[in-house]
Amino acid sequence: MNKIKQKDDKVQKNIGIIFYKSFKSFCASLPVLIGVVLLLGLFRVNVSAQLISSIFRGDFFRDVLVGSVIGSISAGNPITSYIIGAELLKEGVSLFAVTAFIVAWVTVGIIQFPAEAAILGKQFALKRNLISFILAIFVSLGTVTLLMVAR
């Protein structure tokens, strides 16, 4: 009975130590995460749908690139990108550009880049974001082309 109790105590102590270590490991990343949240607050207050909409000019190739760029530097709830995307469509921006915008919004993170580089490594963060930026354009082209063919 004593041996079982000792084993239980040891297991509890191990779980406690492991969770404490996990908490400590997470806390090491907190300063950079708080920095990202502060930047997101600035973005939320200063970047409006109208501002984003004004950047598109009706040139197909430019708008797709612009869509990917604007999506890359934007951040926040993806629902916001859907709402802005729908408004852009109403104003005549092509679905290719809007798709690149909503894909880049969630896959590329310029605002989160400092946190990603600090925690996961600068090389990894650079490669991942650059490839995601390029892929946003290809995903947009593929999705909308297939949609047009399917219709």
Added chain:
Amino acid sequence: MYFLGLVIILYLFLFCLNFKNAYNSLKASGDILVKLIPVLFLVVFLMGLLNYFLKPKAISKYLGKGSGARGWVLSVLAGIFSHGPIYVWYPLLKDLRKQGMRQGLAAVFLYNRAIKIPLLPVMIYYFGIAFTVILLVFTVIASLVEGRIIEMLEG
């Protein structure tokens, strides 16, 4: 720490330039942080669980070199079902990578976070079901392409 310091200096500068704007931005950041707290607890809890139940050998088997198709599938699914903003998952991924997770799979996980199941009805509402389904398929394919490219660049 330097990054946070720079952001704080930026806010101090903005407070001098436009107090109302800076105050509203700080308030918006506070709102974001408050909503983040439950997700942060979830991530720390998951980190603890993973560290307790999964030993480096298991992580290496399922997510390390030689994990094969299983690793890719797990990363795709984990990315799709993960919750909250992308940056809260960085510490967990860092821990997993320390224990043998491949870089490419970390990239696949992060890319598939673009697929948010609770938000699919909203996307369908604005863009239609055909668009949504096709985009989801291309997103998964793109994530695997990205993972592969990152592994090739890693050497």
